[in-house]
Amino acid sequence: MLIDFMYRLREAGLPVSIKEFLTLLDALRRDLIDPSIDDFYRLARLVLVKDERNFDKFDRAFAAFFTQRGAQMAALPTIPLEWLERKLRRELSDAEKAKIARLGGLDALLERLRQLQEEQHERHEGGSKWIGTGGTSPFGNGGFNPEGIRIGGESAGNRTAVKVWEERAFRDYDDDVEIGTRNLKVALRRLRRFAREGAAEELDLPATIHGTASNAGWLDLRMVPERRNRVKVLMLLDVGGSMDDHVERVAALFSAARSEFKHLEFFYFHNCVYDNLWRDNHRRHAERQSTWDLLRKFPSDYRLILVGDATMAPYEITQVGGSTEYNNDEPGAVWLQRLTRQFPRHVWLNPEPRGLWEYRQSVALIRHLVDDRMYPLTLHGLGDAIDRLSRD
Numbered sequence: 144m145l146i147d148f149m150y151r152l153r154e155a156g157l158p159v160s161i162k163e164f165l166t167l168l169d170a171l172r173r174d175l176i177d178p179s180i181d182d183f184y185r186l187a188r189l190v191l192v193k194d195e196r197n198f199d200k201f202d203r204a205f206a207a208f209f210t211q212r213g214a215q216m217a218a219l220p221t222i223p224l225e226w227l228e229r230k231l232r233r234e235l236s237d238a239e240k241a242k243i244a245r246l247g248g249l250d251a252l253l254e255r256l257r258q259l260q261e262e263q264h265e266r267h268e269g270g271s272k273w274i275g276t277g278g279t280s281p282f283g284n285g286g287f288n289p290e291g292i293r294i295g296g297e298s299a300g301n302r303t304a305v306k307v308w309e310e311r312a313f314r315d316y317d318d319d320v321e322i323g324t325r326n327l328k329v330a331l332r333r334l335r336r337f338a339r340e341g342a343a344e345e346l347d348l349p350a351t352i353h354g355t356a357s358n359a360g361w362l363d364l365r366m367v368p369e370r371r372n373r374v375k376v377l378m379l380l381d382v383g384g385s386m387d388d389h390v391e392r393v394a395a396l397f398s399a400a401r402s403e404f405k406h407l408e409f410f411y412f413h414n415c416v417y418d419n420l421w422r423d424n425h426r427r428h429a430e431r432q433s434t435w436d437l438l439r440k441f442p443s444d445y446r447l448i449l450v451g452d453a454t455m456a457p458y459e460i461t462q463v464g465g466s467t468e469y470n471n472d473e474p475g476a477v478w479l480q481r482l483t484r485q486f487p488r489h490v491w492l493n494p495e496p497r498g499l500w501e502y503r504q505s506v507a508l509i510r511h512l513v514d515d516r517m518y519p520l521t522l523h524g525l526g527d528a529i530d531r532l533s534r535d
Contacts, residue, residue, distance in 0.1 A: 164191070170190065378408070378450065381451025416479055449492070489514075490516045492520045
């Protein structure tokens with residue numbers, strides 16, 4: 144393109160020599176300017192124009208050349224950015240993926256990461272050892288490793304990271320969702336238990352009619368205590384990561400629960416429950432609820448409903464420091480056991496198809512910890528879960 148530019152200047156009557164053109168190329172090679180058309184204009188005029196009387200010729204030739212080039216570029220079909228991003232990622236076959244060895248657990252990963260932080264001093268891409276992008280290294284982003292720590296950047300979609308070294312943004316589930324919630328509401332309604340409580344505040348129409356007829360037409364108002372919904376529900380919802388695939392269904396469930404249960408409390412967690420939860424995903428780092436406080440605040444008559452795909456590294460459930468986001472002092476399994484002891488009437492709703500559960504070790508661990516009270520997030524599964532809560 145720059146050769147065509149030089150010929151355009153010569154056609155406009157500018158005495159541009161080969162030496163001056165090579166000087167311009169050398170200046171560009173040395174990155175003396177920022178990659179902008181304005182900086183290139185100033186550099187080209189400085190190097191190629193030796194007489195100020197030719198400034199006007201240079202300006203007209205420069206404008207005509209790059210206007211024409213811009214029109215030609217605009218007419219070309221554009222390549223979607225996501226295509227280029229996928230091309231940059233290393234594509235591995237199933238056989239190649241199977242050959243990539245694991246380092247041997249979370250402790251080994253953290254120790255190797257500490258060593259690399261001391262040894263590495265520059266950026267790397269596409270390798271198998273250093274912290275970088277692409278490739279098969281356990282550390283970085285955009286590549287593949289069966290057991291790694293994602294550092295910076297977005298996930299490549301493999302979901303094999305046992306820790307994520309970045310601040311992640313999660314969204315609250317929308318409690319105003321109405322589409323698709325009607326059947327969920329009907330299923331949840333089976334859990335509600337009404338009773339007459341409190342002072343006589345509500346008209347008992349059948350008794351009033353019977354009493355008035357018995358009094359030969361004299362009005363005899365009969366009142367009864369108001370019917371109240373006595374069921375109390377505590378809902379803990381997994382959010383972010385692999386749960387992004389199930390946002391629509393979980394949002395429908397959450398919306399239905401908010402409309403059906405008068406006494407509903409909810410909190411969010413990520414992957415597994417640890418020592419704190421939160422109510423607002425936008426402020427989850429600033430405003431957290433201690434899980435200990437939750438256990439003290441809510442009595443055992445609450446029904447506990449946990450919602451999550453239970454898909455994570457087993458370390459996140461069984462090990463200290465296993466959380467993908469911070470170093471938890473106690474394993475997630477310990478906190479799940481405390482919750483199920485405090486709330487014996489509990490279920491876990493899993494939006495993943497039941498046929499996939501047997502292939503995921505973490506799902507088996509969670510099912511054991513919740514006393515095999517895991518149900519799929521389908522109408523049939525939700526009905527079974529509600530029946531279980533109602534029988535307890």
